[in-house]
Amino acid sequence: MSELVVKNVTKRFGGLTAVNDVSFSVKSGEILGLIGPNGAGKTTLFSCLTGFHRPDAGSVVFEGRDIAGWSPNNICSIGIARTFQVVQILQGMTVLENVQVGAFLRYPGAAAARDKAIKVLEKVGMSKRAPVKAVNLTLPEKKRLEVAMCLATDPKVLMLDESMAGLTPTEIQEATSMLRQLREDGLALIVVEHVMEAIMPISDRIMVLDSGAKIAEGTPREIASNERVISAYLGDKYVKRCKV
Amino acid sequence: MANNKRFIYTLLIVLGIAIVLPLVLKARFQQHILVLVMLYAVLGEAWNIMAGYAGMVSIGQAAFFGIGAYVSTILFVKFQVNPWIGFIAAGLVTAAFATVIGLPFSRLRGRYFAIGTIALGQMIKVVFENWPWVGGATGMIIDMKKGSFWNFQFHASKTGYYYIALGMLVFVVVYIYIMERSKMGFYFKAIRENEDVATGLGVNKTKYKLLAIAISAGITGMCGTILAQYQLYVEPAYMFDHTISVTIALIAVFGGSGNIIGPILGSVILMPISELTRAWMGSSGSGIDLMIYGVFIVLMCVFEPDGLMGIARKAGRRLEARREKEVAA
Numbered sequence: 001m002s003e004l005v006v007k008n009v010t011k012r013f014g015g016l017t018a019v020n021d022v023s024f025s026v027k028s029g030e031i032l033g034l035i036g037p038n039g040a041g042k043t044t045l046f047s048c049l050t051g052f053h054r055p056d057a058g059s060v061v062f063e064g065r066d067i068a069g070w071s072p073n074n075i076c077s078i079g080i081a082r083t084f085q086v087v088q089i090l091q092g093m094t095v096l097e098n099v100q101v102g103a104f105l106r107y108p109g110a111a112a113a114r115d116k117a118i119k120v121l122e123k124v125g126m127s128k129r130a131p132v133k134a135v136n137l138t139l140p141e142k143k144r145l146e147v148a149m150c151l152a153t154d155p156k157v158l159m160l161d162e163s164m165a166g167l168t169p170t171e172i173q174e175a176t177s178m179l180r181q182l183r184e185d186g187l188a189l190i191v192v193e194h195v196m197e198a199i200m201p202i203s204d205r206i207m208v209l210d211s212g213a214k215i216a217e218g219t220p221r222e223i224a225s226n227e228r229v230i231s232a233y234l235g236d237k238y239v240k241r242c243k244v
Numbered sequence: 245m246a247n248n249k250r251f252i253y254t255l256l257i258v259l260g261i262a263i264v265l266p267l268v269l270k271a272r273f274q275q276h277i278l279v280l281v282m283l284y285a286v287l288g289e290a291w292n293i294m295a296g297y298a299g300m301v302s303i304g305q306a307a308f309f310g311i312g313a314y315v316s317t318i319l320f321v322k323f324q325v326n327p328w329i330g331f332i333a334a335g336l337v338t339a340a341f342a343t344v345i346g347l348p349f350s351r352l353r354g355r356y357f358a359i360g361t362i363a364l365g366q367m368i369k370v371v372f373e374n375w376p377w378v379g380g381a382t383g384m385i386i387d388m389k390k391g392s393f394w395n396f397q398f399h400a401s402k403t404g405y406y407y408i409a410l411g412m413l414v415f416v417v418v419y420i421y422i423m424e425r426s427k428m429g430f431y432f433k434a435i436r437e438n439e440d441v442a443t444g445l446g447v448n449k450t451k452y453k454l455l456a457i458a459i460s461a462g463i464t465g466m467c468g469t470i471l472a473q474y475q476l477y478v479e480p481a482y483m484f485d486h487t488i489s490v491t492i493a494l495i496a497v498f499g500g501s502g503n504i505i506g507p508i509l510g511s512v513i514l515m516p517i518s519e520l521t522r523a524w525m526g527s528s529g530s531g532i533d534l535m536i537y538g539v540f541i542v543l544m545c546v547f548e549p550d551g552l553m554g555i556a557r558k559a560g561r562r563l564e565a566r567r568e569k570e571v572a573a
Contacts, residue, residue, distance in 0.1 A: 050444065076446035088444075090437035101434040104427040105446035113427070153446055 002063050002156045003027040004049075004080070004188060009058035009068070011041075011048050018044040020212040021058070028156060031179060031189045033203030033220070035196075037232055040209040042192045043085050046159050050082045051075040062157070077105060081150035082159040085192075087142045091135040095126060095145055098134050102152030117152055124148045124178065140171050147178075158182065159190045164198045172198045200224070208232065255417070262410055266403040273523065275402040279474060281515045282409035287467050287488075288495040288507025289416045294460035295493070296501030297420075297429060298453060299436025301354075304361030305464050305492045307368040310483035312338045312465025313472035314378060321384050327396035331469045338465025339458040350453040353439070362489070369484035383479025386472065396473045405474045409467075413508070416463060420504050432456055436502075464492075491518070498544055500553025509552045514540070 004026050011019040019041045026032040034042050047053040049060055051072035060068040067075055081102075090098050099117035107113040121127045124144050129137065134145060143163050150158055164175050172195060179202055183189060193199040199206070200220045208216040208223060210232040216223055223229055266278055287305065295301045315337045316330025325333075345364065352360050373381045391399040398404030423429040431452045434442040443449050472478050491514075499510025517540065521533035548554045 052440070052444075071448075072440075072443040073446050073448045076444060082444060084440070084444075088438055088441045090434055090441060092437050093433060097430065097433075101430050101442070101447070102445045104430055108427050110425050110427065113430075149441070149445060 002079070002188070004157050005059075005061045006049065007059045007061070009045070009048055009055045009060065011044055011053055012056050017212050019048060019055070019209075022209070022212075022214045023058075024207055024214070024217065026157070026188045026190055028186045028188045029183055030204045031183050031191060031202055033199040033206040034190055034192045034209065035194070035199065035206060035223075036209035039211075040232075041212040042209055043161055044212075045209070046082055046161055046190075046192065049075075050080060050159065076153055076155075079154070079156035080159070081153050081155035081157070083143070083146040083150060083161055083163055085161040087139070087146055089134045089137075089142055089145055089149070091133075093134060094130065095132050095134055095137070096121065096130040098145055099148050099152045102149040105153045120148050120152045123151065125174075140167050143167070144175075151182075155187065157188045157190070159192075161192045162194065163191075164193055164195050167195075176202050259414065263407075266401075266406050270401075272402070275406065277516050277519050279402050279405045279409065280519060281511050282406055282413060283467055283470060284491065284495055284515050285508045285511040286409055286413045286416055287464060287492045288499065288511050289413070289420060289504075290460045290463035290467070291492045291496045292501055292504075292507050293420065293423075293432075293463075294456045296496060296503070296506070297423075297436065298432040298456035300350075300453065300456065301358045301493070302361040302460075303358050303489050303493055304363070304365030305460075306484050306486060306488040307361075307365045308338045308342060308461040308464040309468040309471075309488055310368065310372065310478075310480070311341055312468030313478045313483045314372065314468075315465065316469040317384050317386055317472050317478045318378060320386060326394075327469065327473055328394075331396070331466055334469040335462040335466040338468075339462035342461030343454050343458045346454045346457040347450075349457070350450055362486075365484060365486055365489050369480050372480040372484060379479070381480060383477055383482075386476045386478075388476065396469075397476070402474070405470060409470055412463070412466065412470075417504055417508075424504070428452070428455065433502075494541055498541060498551055500551030500556075503553055506551055506553045513552070 006025065007023045009019055009022050010017065022045060024032070034045070036042055044053060048055040048068070051067075051070050051074070054069045058068065059066045062078060062080060065078070067078065067080075090101065093101075096114070096117055099120050100113050103113040103116035103120070107116050118127070118130070121130055124147060126141065126144060126148060129141060134142065137145060147160065147163060164172050167175060176198055179189060179191065191199060191203065203220055205217060206220050206223045207214060208226070208229050215228045215232060216226045218226070266275060269275065269278060287309070291302060291305055312334035315334040316327055319325035319330040319333060320327055349357060349360055349364075372378060378384060388399070389395040389397050391397050391404075393404060396408075423432075431442065431447045434445065434447055435449055435452055439449055468483065472483070475482075495510035495514050496507040497510070498514055499508065500506030514537070518533070518537050521536050525532045544551065550557070
């Protein structure tokens with residue numbers, strides 16, 4: 001049972017505080033939804049947790065170690081993996097090779113890494129696309145490949161940054177059932193998403209960021225009726241109008 | 245798997261031809277070209293490890309080449325160390341130097357790395373030009389010894405150098421063949437394709453970049469020793485010549501980088517063109533040899549950026565399609 005505990009993480013870019021004193025935790029077998037308007041600091045928070053940014057203050061504790069400021073590769077090797085908002089894959093390599101790169105982290109032998117990659121591709125339903133060059137995939141496939149690459153590193157915590165943006169309703173269905181499966185496998189998931197019909201039903205808890213600060217946390221039902229959340233998304237005027 | 249076998253058989257046949265070739269082409273100038281072809285094939289492969297696979301385009305390989313040449317020559321001239329030991333030392337010293345240089349360099353991305361390597365090549369040259377202990381700008385002369393394998397000197401015939409370079413090429417090709425299929429090769433390619441993705445998947449990019457630079461530099465340095473022994477002298481203007489850096493990169497790109505065969509193909513075609521045009525037209529002083537050489541490169545860049553290997557691959561695909569059509573008919 002592993003738990004990621006984030007305490008008072010702050011990240012400033014010059015005068016702008018992109019992430020302001022955010023604390024939360026997530027444990028295995030749980031999906032934490034992370035929502036907020038554009039520019040709320042969701043992606044920056046991800047980057048602080050995975051080593052792509054060094055937080056200016058606060059701690060990120062995973063399995064008893066404070067990993068704030070570690071390099072991304074070390075964070076990945078202790079079991080925290082992420083995808084990117086703008087899909088990032090190894091364009092010139094095949095789907096199988098992409099996943100193999102991830103698999104090499106735990107399986108240094110070429111044959112073992114290949115087996116692991118094939119297994120992961122089966123899991124995400126992309127076996128048929130294995131020999132295709134990644135650049136030739138469709139956008140939904142690329143997003144799924146990115147998740148497969150992360151899974152190949154056997155993560156305990158998986159952070160998905162808008163993996164469902166731009167997908168059709170059917171594809172969202174497939175994606176959410178995959179996330180549910182991963183939760184059952186015992187992963188801790190942090191999911192950033194703008195697609196509410198995707199994130200509301202699967203999240204155990206939802207955390208809301210606005211202008212870098214955490215403004216609410218709770219079950220999807222609580223969040224949906226939270227006044228501060230509604231005003232962050234739709235403006236104060238809307239909330240007032242609703243009250244009248 | 246069958247494809248793999250065919251590939252290895254083809255390589256063995258080519259190796260057979262390469263072994264017999266000097267017995268057929270016996271004229272001094274022909275053998276000179278053969279030695280250069282072989283040497284630059286190795287240099288191209290070394291560049292390939294760093295640039296073709298790991299994505300760090302270097303236009304300063306002459307720095308490593310020259311250092312290798314100087315290491316063995318200094319050992320031989322100043323300390324009477326056998327050139328074979330100098331050969332190994334050249335590889336080790338150059339690799340060590342590249343690792344130190346690589347620490348700041350590995351932080352540079354894309355074109356900035358390339359520009360950095362150009363500067364490196366020029367700086368090292370100036371250092372050696374102004375270093376009296378190694379002969380400054382005039383360089384050092386390697387004393388003639390009895391021509392033998394043990395002395396790393398061959399006078400009557402140049403084939404000795406050819407076979408040493410061929411041995412190195414075989415070694416490097418086998419190494420790349422294994423590397424391509426291993427974790428190291430995958431990690432190199434991942435860094436080339438996207439550094440952020442690579443580190444996100446647990447690749448220690450500094451470590452693997454330094455590895456690529458060090459291996460590439462080590463091989464390049466050893467080639468420097470071969471040329472030093474071949475010419476029997478070293479001087480900064482020649483060993484650290486920027487043309488060497490450019491030629492190495494051109495050969496690999498012309499043949500097709502990022503695969504085993506490309507640099508060999510590039511060397512086999514470009515080096516004879518460069519040497520022959522130089523011999524036929526270079527004395528005119530008009531630089532026409534370099535123009536012809538340049539036209540080849542420009543044509544390749546315009547029509548097939550993947551190099552000769554790109555053309556070969558396309559032709560192969562077309563052949564296969566035609567065969568399939570015949571089978572269907």
